[in-house]
Amino acid sequence: MADFTQRFLFDDADVRGELVSLGASYQHVLAKHPYPQPVAQLLGEMLAAAALLVGTLKFDGLLILQVRSSGPVPLLMIECSSEREVRGIARYHAEQIGADAGLRELMPDGVLALTVDPKQGQRYQGIVDLEGDTLADCLTAYFATSEQLSTRFWLHADGQRARGLLLQQLPVDRLPDADEREASWQHLLTLANTLTAEELLGLDNETVLHRLYHEEAVRLFEPSPLQFRCSCSRERSARALISLGQGDAELLLAEHGGQVEIDCQFCNQRYAFDAADVAQLFTSGDSQEPSATRH
Incomplete structure (x- = not known):
């Protein structure tokens, strides 16, 4: 050990x-x-x-x-x-x-x-x-x-x-x-x-x-x-986007070319959300797997 x-x-x-x-x-x-x-x-x-x-x-x-x-x-x-x-x-x-x-x-x-x-x-x-x-x-x-x-x-x-x-x-x-x-x-x-x-x-x-x-x-x-162990997760990143409100989240999407990336400072893990993901967040209130349109 x-x-x-x-x-x-x-x-x-x-x-x-x-x-x-x-x-x-x-x-x-x-x-x-x-x-x-x-x-x-x-x-x-x-x-x-x-x-x-x-x-x-x-x-x-x-x-x-x-x-x-x-x-x-x-x-x-x-x-x-x-x-x-x-x-x-x-x-x-x-x-x-x-x-x-x-x-x-x-x-x-x-x-x-x-x-x-x-x-x-x-x-x-x-x-x-x-x-x-x-x-x-x-x-x-x-x-x-x-x-x-x-x-x-x-x-x-x-x-x-x-x-x-x-x-x-x-x-x-x-x-x-x-x-x-x-x-x-x-x-x-x-x-x-x-x-x-x-x-x-x-x-x-x-x-x-x-x-x-x-x-x-x-x-x-x-x-x-x-x-x-890093406590970051896609779910926590999604909650951060939800806390912005739908209008600001969509504005952020537009400013970043249709994809928002949230980086964890502790472990360098990156969580990406596109327009379909953000729409899903404000429909269901939680994060799902990345949409099939992501490349």
């Missing part, structure tokens, strides 16, 4: 952890656009972060991580569903991106938005300035300012594989004494900070945890698989 998250618990501390590994799903995202290496690495880190965050939430729906900036990368967006299906995209100006550009150079004045969009219930969004030298630093700062459980991230990607580690404090249970609880948390963070990018990208989870916490009582749970 190349794409999965795997949860672990410390038996003697109020702390949980999670590791993520992305291979095939990461490659699916990168294959859709010719991303420069620094952008590909940042996309991998964002994918890993979203997968880790889904594991901290109990909901049925979609988690969206989005960063906007005034720099060479004006947009990064990752979506990860509660079914652990991921997709992602970046907008970038290749001519402005140096070979060794980091987060600050790629996304100056950035703003990070974390959105939880459940299938039922209220949508939630948290927004914070993108402050830090790495995406992991920025996400750590987000949790520090959002009054949630203390959470730390370690994220790395190399264009081939994306990996991440998360540690999160749990509500008081095993360590009721505040000083002892804080000392335990800091101890586990100090050990995690010794983990190098090469180790995280190159070692399996059991080896990573043994290197970091061989003196701790750690329980590693079964992995949960992840996969790339």
Whole structure:
């Protein structure tokens, strides 16, 4: 299994952890656009972060991580569903991106938005300035300012594989004494900070945890698989046309020579509708297979 998250618990501390590994799903995202290496690495880190965050939430729906900036990368967006299906995209100006550009150079004045969009219930969004030298630093700062459980991230990607580690404090249970609880948390963070990018990208989870916490009582749970999947469809594209109204949809047809094409930015899938298709949409209210007149 190349794409999965795997949860672990410390038996003697109020702390949980999670590791993520992305291979095939990461490659699916990168294959859709010719991303420069620094952008590909940042996309991998964002994918890993979203997968880790889904594991901290109990909901049925979609988690969206989005960063906007005034720099060479004006947009990064990752979506990860509660079914652990991921997709992602970046907008970038290749001519402005140096070979060794980091987060600050790629996304100056950035703003990070974390959105939880459940299938039922209220949508939630948290927004914070993108402050830090790495995406992991920025996400750590987000949790520090959002009054949630203390959470730390370690994220790395190399264009081939994306990996991440998360540690999160749990509500008081095993360590009721505040000083002892804080000392335990800091101890586990100090050990995690010794983990190098090469180790995280190159070692399996059991080896990573043994290197970091061989003196701790750690329980590693079964992995949960992840996969790339784009949620676009002909039906969703049809609904977008219907939302325009029949008059505007027919005007759009005329402006584009009798065929409207809707492209998915995430996967480059293209959905085409001709005059017969559009007429059918406003007759039946849904999309059908492409008409026989399409070439």
